[in-house]
Amino acid sequence: MARAARSEEERGAADAIPGVAPPRETTTLVGQEAAERTLLDAYRSGRMHHGWIFAGERGIGKATLAFRLARYVFVNPDPDAAEVRAAGDLSVPPEHPAARRLAVGVHANLLPQQREWDDKSKRFKSELSIDSVRRITRFLGTTAGEGGWRVVIIDPADDMSLSAANAILKNLEEPPRRTLFILIARSRGALLPTILSRCRGLDLWPLSVADTEAVVRNVASGVAKPSEQKLSAALAGGSPRRLIEIVQNDGAALYRLLLEAIERGDPRAQLKISSMAMDAASTEQFLELYRGYLARRVRGLPEPSPEAKPPAAPLVTWAELWDKATLSGRDVETYNLDRRQFVLETLEATTTALGQPGHLDNR
Secondary structure, three states: OHHHHHHHHHHOOOOOOOOOOOHHHOOOOOOOHHHHHHHHHHHHOOOOOOEEEEEOOOOOOHHHHHHHHHHHHHHOOOOOOHHHHHOOOOOOOOOOHHHHHHHOOOOOOEEEEOOOEEOOOOEEOOOEOHHHHHHHHHHHOOOOOOOOOEEEEEOOHHHEOHHHHHHHHHHHHOOOOOEEEEEEEOOHHHOOHHHHOOOEEEEOOOOOHHHHHHHHHHHHOOOOOHHHHHHHHHHHOOOHHHHHHHHHOOHHHHHHHHHHHHHOOOHHHHHHHHHHOOOHHHHHHHHHHHHHHHHHHHHOOOOOOOOOOOOOOOHHHHHHHHHHHHHHHHHHHHHOOOHHHHHHHHHHHHHHHOOOOOOOOOO
């Protein structure tokens, strides 16, 4: 059992980004000051709710905030302490022993649960299983290893199987004293109503343009030109995670190729884009940028590049293309289909729907 836990730690989390510190090691949080104040006020009140749902889009800081809260209550277990009363946010000294144990994943009072690695399929499982909830039950059934608070983080909670979701209810209904459950979800609507009724919801929102540009200056300084940094920030849509992925994978260049492929039906651009879809990460980035373009067309929003000249088309055309790409993209990952073929067919369907000339006969 212990060996399995170590091997999973070596693989990292299902949503890990190469070269980027995971949320438990991240000590700064940008753009979520309102959510942080809500948590600090609740903690200082002495009536901290035992169950929280952090909801919002992918990559905007939900997990970072969850570990930030856990770190804070471990370092400051007494909500009436003078340090807590005087605090302006949830930051703590990173060199504090409790903070250091949390960062390396050995704090006895913290249990994060994520999708597990499947040795048979050599990929992460698609859902959080009942086994995860059983680990939570065992964790809560023992005395807190370091005294003080215990924290359970479930990320993402909307990936729980039905049996796991029903099982977690028992823990939420009768939580041990000084225990916090933090459920991270893309949408509260994806959770069972009975779970929603036992937790306090906290919505997190995409970052402002100013905050996103501050992040891009940190992650892209010396890597991308100022013009590329500005375009990358606009394409990220307020998500630091998406911003990092765009910078790491030259997403600004891919976006410009998309303009050539969609707006001018350039078959050479289609072919070049498809050649870049070599793995799950690059295919996901294509989908993110492609669907972002379609979403802006549906909403009538301007493109982030002055080079863009969107073709006129009925809203239903853009919406249908978005739906088709989303469903086909899921099939590619579920059934391990040919990614290059998926990209080519998606772009070809787009040019056909828009009446563009681009078409690839030789693949």
